[in-house]
Amino acid sequence: MYLFIFTLLLVVFQYVNSKNIIKSYDKKYERSLEKNQVYHDTISNLRDEVLALSEFKLDHTEAALSYFEDRGYKVSELIPFIKDEIYELNVMKGEEHPLIPYASMTGGKMLINSIRLLNHKWIIANFSDGKYWGELLIGYEITEDEQLKFKLIDSFLYPTQ
Structure with missing residues (x-):
């Protein structure tokens, strides 16, 4: 039991x-x-x-890549070259930046911070002087004598709050 x-x-x-x-x-x-x-x-x-x-990036747009490849450029070398050329404009002497149409209001210099190559003709970039900032739409072309030329299409400076 x-x-x-x-x-x-x-x-x-x-x-x-x-x-x-x-x-x-x-x-x-x-x-x-x-x-x-x-x-x-x-x-x-x-x-x-x-x-x-x-979607809006040069190295993911087949038509833009073909544009450069048809002209004999290596895109893997061209993209860093274009970015470097724009960044080199930041170190130019003088108070004004050649592409940024706004003067710095803080005593510094307006500098381009980041760049995105949209396609084989346009670049979008943002800029700042540390306090104020904005964006640029830049056109670019490579001339027959292989010179890189930039043209400011439009720009925008964000208002301060």
Whole structure:
């Protein structure tokens, strides 16, 4: 009789313990599925964002790449060259930047901070003097004698608040 009661208690204990363990594993599994779904959604959103950002970029536009390749330029060398030429305008002597039509209001100099080559004709850039900042739309061309020429198309200085 004692053996039967002891065995029954042991079986009940094992059953309850197993049931709790299974519930715990189920909760962990559900949480991991939820986290996995969140991570999947985040990755999907990041892929969409990267795709959207690459739409207006020279090295992702086949027609713009073909334009330069047809003229015998290596795009992998040309893109850094164009960016370097614009950044070199930042170190020119004088108070005014050759492409930025605004004078600095802080006593410093307006400098181009970042550049994006949109295609084989246009560049968008932002500039700042540390306090005031704006954006530029710059046209560029490579002449027959392989000179790089820039032309300011439009500019915008953000108002201070």
